[in-house]
Amino acid sequence: xxxxxxxxxxLIKTRGxxxxxxxxxISGHRSxxxxxxxxxxxxxxxxxxxxxxxxxKGNFPGRFSxxxxxxxxxxxxxxxxxxxxxxxxxxxxxxxxxxxxxxxYFGPGTRLTVL
Amino acid sequence: AQTVTQSQPEMSVQEAETVTLSCTYxxxxxDYYLFWYKQPPSRQMILVIxxxxxxxxNATENRFSVNFQKAAKSFSxxxxxxxxxxxAMYFCAYRSAAGNQFYFGTGTSLxxxx
Numbered sequence: 001x002x003x004x005x006x007x008x009x010x011l012i013k014t015r016g017x018x019x020x021x022x023x024x025x026i027s028g029h030r031s032x033x034x035x036x037x038x039x040x041x042x043x044x045x046x047x048x049x050x051x052x053x054x055x056x057k058g059n060f061p062g063r064f065s066x067x068x069x070x071x072x073x074x075x076x077x078x079x080x081x082x083x084x085x086x087x088x089x090x091x092x093x094x095x096x097x098x099x100x101x102x103x104x105y106f107g108p109g110t111r112l113t114v115l
Numbered sequence: 116a117q118t119v120t121q122s123q124p125e126m127s128v129q130e131a132e133t134v135t136l137s138c139t140y141x142x143x144x145x146d147y148y149l150f151w152y153k154q155p156p157s158r159q160m161i162l163v164i165x166x167x168x169x170x171x172x173n174a175t176e177n178r179f180s181v182n183f184q185k186a187a188k189s190f191s192x193x194x195x196x197x198x199x200x201x202x203a204m205y206f207c208a209y210r211s212a213a214g215n216q217f218y219f220g221t222g223t224s225l226x227x228x229x
Contacts, residue, residue, distance in 0.1 A: 003159075033216075033217070035219075041221070042206070042219055042220065042221035042222055043206065043219040045216055045217065045218070045219075048216060056214065056216045058216075090160065092217075103150070103162055103165060104162075104217060105162070106152075106159060106160040106161070107159070108158075108159045109159075
């Protein structure tokens, strides 16, 4: 099976712009979670989508939003970028059934730099 | 909300030696899962090992094993016969049995000295 893929791998934006990141989960996985990773904060949970619905949400401002399509692919959007949004954005997919064997598998991440 | 604490930001180990990475967590739940993930430099995060809270037996995956102390809410990772390829950032993570949200620690950077 192909792993989790994320595009683009690198992005450079300026303050005030918006950005859209994409994540394609492992085939058969219906849950996609997004994380922001920074050196000081570790991994911070943004949100989780399951079957096109946001199921969980972390403590991030409304500038961060996402969606999921019927093929389970997910996009994350950040509007009005701030310098502090510079981070590695990780996507993780899982079956999402909360079962005993459910485990998240991570993509390589998108490195966002805001200038 | 659950919290996961990794109190060792950095660790080092000599090649072929054994190292233990610490993790503690705070939860009021009785049923949950614990994970150790490895993130090599500039590479993808991968699952190292997982432990179900209802299992008393500690999980083992080749050179990797855990010491799970449920009462103490402790979940340490032991790496035996350390290899250069073990150098990475290691994250401890918690997931409730009733949800899919993961809570991660801040990570421990492991250096393997040849």
